[in-house]
Amino acid sequence: MNVTILPDAAAIGRAAGDLICAAAQQNPAIVLGLATGASPLPCYARIIQRHQAGEVSFAGARSFNLDEYCGLPESDPNSYRSFMRKELFSQIDILPENTHFLDGNAPDEAAECARFTAAMQAAGGIDLQLLGIGRNGHIGFNEPGDAFTGEAYKTRLSESTIAANSVYFSQDDMPRYAMTMGVGSILRAREILLIATGEAKAEAVRSMIEGELSPACPATALQQHEHVTIFLDEAAASLLKKD
Ligand code: GLP
Secondary structure: OEEEEEOOHHHHHHHHHHHHHHHHHHOOOOEEEEOOOOOOHHHHHHHHHHHHOOOOOOOOOEEEEOEEEOOOOOOOOOOHHHHHHHHOHHHOOOOHHHEEOOOOOOOOHHHHHHHHHHHHHHOOOOOEEEEOOOOOOOEOOEOOOOOOOOOOEEEEOOHHHHHHHHHHOOOOOOOOEEEEOOHHHHHOOOEEEEEEOOHHHHHHHHHHHHOOOOOOOHHHHHHHOOOEEEEEEOOOOOOOOOO
16 A cells, blocks of 8 residues: 555645546546545545646546445435536536446346446446545445455445434435445456545544454455555544554
8 A cells, every 4th residue: 555644635635636637648538436525525626627727638538436325316415426416527528428326226226236337347447446434444335344345235324424424414314325336346446546634534544554454444455455545634644653
């Protein structure tokens, strides 16, 4: 794992956005794996800025999003599809038909997960996967468990994740289930970029980098991948051993 500590979320956003833009310049047909949540927002802002400056195009790119809530209409502002449209896709030139999501409302969940996995494979696999990390070490919506997960599947969200994400929802309407790429799907990406900021992520970051490989912290699976870049701010890095 290649770990870089940067001063703040803005610096991480610039570095992460620049890394993605450089990859897209080098490979205009890039297949991106994309993430939601607060962490990627400065990164998406940087990509938009560089696209609008005429420096990078995503007209030939394809994307696959990590996860989606179950039981939310697509048009709900909290659906990850709405999030991506608002925060990135509507402001760059990626073609809507080239942006792929799990459909959290599909009646046959297993068939939907199989469809999504097959579409990723048909696209040639993910070249660059962007990730955040949950406070409990989840990646995508792969919650701590007894075994690492494989391909996309439907999962029940943990209390920790519900508490962290319920700030976006009114009252008690936060979904309890989601569909997510599995850890196996994530590890097949050729390159992974994980970003984390803030003290609330420090323990998960410590486990991911220095902890024992264990599904109790799903992000430790990234230790097995050969091309992982991690951008942290000082607070997220605060529990790492100093050398
Ligand atoms: C969410 C998403 C993850 C994200 C994580 C951290 O639940 N499913 O993909 O990485 O939680 O989110 P944030 O960046 O808002 O802390």
